[in-house]
Amino acid sequence: MALMTSQSSQARASSEAFAFVPSAAGVPADAITRVARAHPDRTALIAPCGTLSYGELLDRADRVAAWLRTKGVGAESLVGICMERSFDQLTVALGIWKAGGAYLPLDPSWPDGRLRMIVEDAACAVVVGRNEVVERLAGVDTPVVALDWNTLPAAEEASATPVDAEGLAYVIYTSGTTGKPKGVEVSHGNLAHLIAWHNHAFGVTADDRGSHLAGLGFDASIWEVWPYLCAGASVVLAPDEVRTSDTKLRAWLIVQGVTVAFVPTALAQELIRDDWASGAKLRYLLTGADRLLGRPRAGLPFALVNNYGPTECTVVAASEVVPPEAVEKGIPAIGRPIGATTIHILGAEGQPVATGEQGEIFIGGPSVARGYRHLPAMTAEKFVTIAGERCYRTGDRGSWRPDGQIAFHGRVDDQAKVRGHRVEPEETAHVLREHPAVRAAAVIAAPAADGSDMLVGYVVASDTVTAEDLRDHLANTLPEYMIPSAFVRIDALPLTANGKLDKKALPEPSDDNALASAGFATAQTAAEERLVEILTAVLGRGNVGIDDNFFLLGGHSLLGTQVVLRAGEAFGIDLTLRDLFQAPTIRQLAARIEEIFLRMIDEMSDDEAQARAAE
Known part of the structure; x- marks a missing residue:
């Protein structure tokens, strides 16, 4: 597809009055430091274990920064953090910024194989975790150290390292078609644009409480924390038991007095159908990652906000309040461009499409990330120039609605969204083919009952291999959301005339073609x-x-x-x-x-x- 670069290919930008220059606004670490020095006793973080004030947060972050400098961390250094959701995890992240570096969030729930793969690919200066993480990552080339507050220097020994808006802030790894995940490099300026838009759009003040419950390796977790800390507000860390139940989450949000919360789509669709107590302080329920199918019922005490954006564009690129069913029908739109973001929707020949026509979504503006870590060719392929503007080619299909919002129409390629995570089925297939009993394999995305995608694996394999064998093999390397929900045994992969996989010829999963389970036993009681x-x-x-x-x-x-x-x-x-x-x-x-x-x-x-x- 030839991309038009003339001025005739104008993007649509946010209709709100928004003028933001990242370099003028400063980087997030500077904003948090200013809040902490002006209001040291104000509560920054809340968790079941207690609270942490801004003064304590700054003191600890300065100690971490001084410690990391002794390990060679400075400008453009990448530091991995493999910790549970905790005060320490967020404190270390801020300390990394104050040392001049960037952080890579690593979820301890990932299998060892995936942790090792990402740590080695990222070429971190150091990885910080608990003692068990040091054991799990033993043998990797990167130094892995356990956080020990007893050995860290005093705060007065640390001084902030100046950070440039173009400097690296964090790296998030997403699924890749080559069988390896790829790291997205996001700058301080990219993040500062998200923070400034968020706090402006939702009127965030020091009186607010934001929730932190997204997966730690998911870029929504970035969005959940830093806007509120930059505004002097409080962030409430959710315990694991409330993160998967709408009833428990609703009660927790009310008891904690959360005013703005991000909730993954599957849970949000339950919350907007629930009854809410009149005393709820929640003003905005933010959702995204999967396609939102439902609309809020009338009378809820909060506004539901649908959000859209790839990791490569700093979490959010489009956003809008979703009207209730009584006001508007149909599947909700994914919103309109946020802040200073611009969005192009282009046809097959690279031309802008008319309202109502489908095309591929391209995103420009200050949220567009630096590119993929250590992958210059892929960066050049996906980050392109349109009308003189650097844009990210999303691979998503969309169309402009008459009201300026975007309707989402799925993927141009084979990428899937599984429970909020962007997944390349080919990465799963690549690992599947490495099993010695598998001669050929393909993985595709299929619609799940909840409106998201599920993965189905098709294998040409020996008669002795079982579904458990393959799942165990995949679980050594992949997180559970990347493991197929069903495995189908076939004699050969169907191919088209030009030798490509013929997805239309793949059979639907059924009990008749399902790969056998090992030791199948029926109920006895x-x-x-x-x-x-x-x-x-x-x-x-x-x-x-x-x-x-x-x-x-x-x-x-x-x-x-x-x-x-x-x-x-x-x-x-x-x-x-x-x-x-x-x-x-x-x-x-x-x-x-x-x-x-x-x-x-x-x-x-x-x-x-x-x-x-x-x-």
């Missing part, structure tokens, strides 16, 4: 039978054995929440996601339920014995 019914309904598939691992059948945290809620109701007990994680098969979960019953009986017996003794 009434409890196991009831659990089989629950898992079959939640997973939307049959042929579930009592020794099949829920998470290796395509289950994930959101579906797991449904399992524990339904099982809890069926057996009249309280179950948690932790129970399912520790007992992921029906046989194990049934045994766990029996243990809970026995414990309840023992407690009742103890109570009766105490009552008799008291008499």
Whole structure:
């Protein structure tokens, strides 16, 4: 496709009055430092363990900065952070900035193989984590150190290193077609534009409380934290148990007094159907990452805001409040350009499309990232010039609506969105082909029941390999959202006349063509039978054995929440996601339920014995 570069290819920009120059506004670390010095006692971070003031945050970040400088961290140095959601994780990130470096968020829940791959590809100066991370990453070329506050220098030994707006702020890794994830380099100026737009658009002040619950390797987690800290507001860190349940999350948001919250699309679509207490302080519920299918009901105490943007354009490129069903029908738009962002929608020949016509979305403006780490050829391919402006070619299809918003129409290529994560199916297929029993494999995205995508793997493999074998193999390298929900055994991959995979000829997954599970066992007890019914309904598939691992059948945290809620109701007990994680098969979960019953009986017996003794 030839891209037009004449002035006739004008983009549409935000209609709001917004003039922002990143270099003039300063970088986020400077803004947070100013807040901390002016209001050291103001609360910066809130978690179940307590609170952290701005003064304490700055003091700790300065200590981290001084420590990192002794390890050679300076301008353009990349430092990996592999920690749980915590005060330490955010403090280390700020300390890295104050040392002049950039940070790479690494989710400790990722498998060791993926952590190692990303750490080695990123060429970090150092990785900071807990003691267990040092053990998990033993042998990598990058130094891996455990954070120990007892050995860090005092704050007065640290002084901030000047940071340029063009300097590297952070790197986020996304799925790649070559079988390896690729790192997106985002500058301080890119991030500063997002922060300035966010705080302007949502009227963020020091009185606000933002929530932090997105996945730690997901770029929405960047958006959840830094705008609020730059405004002197508070950030509330969500405990894991509320992150996958709409009822628990709703209660947590209300109790914590959160005023602006980002919630992944799947959960947001539940929250906008729920009943809300009149005392809720939530003003804006922000969502994005997956296609929003529903609209809010009338009378909610907050506005629902749909957001769109690839990692390469600093989290958000388009945004708009979603009108309720009584005002507007149909699938919500993905919004209009934010801040100083510009968006082009171009046809097959590179020409701007008319309103209502579909084309590929290109994004320009101050949010466009520097490019891909260590991949100059891919950067040149995806970051192009249109009408004299550097733009990112998204691969998404869209069209302009008459009101200036953008309607989303899916992908131009094969990329998928699985539970909010951008996934290249070919990366999964690449790892799948490395299994010794697999002769050929393909992975495609298929519609899931919740409106997002699911992955389906097609394999030409030996008769001895099982679905569990392949899932275990993939789990050594890939996060669970990149593992197919179903595996189909075929004799050969269908090809088109020019030798490409013929996706239309691939059969639909069914019980007849599903790759066999190892050691399939049927239910032996009434409890196991009831659990089989629950898992079959939640997973939307049959042929579930009592020794099949829920998470290796395509289950994930959101579906797991449904399992524990339904099982809890069926057996009249309280179950948690932790129970399912520790007992992921029906046989194990049934045994766990029996243990809970026995414990309840023992407690009742103890109570009766105490009552008799008291008499």
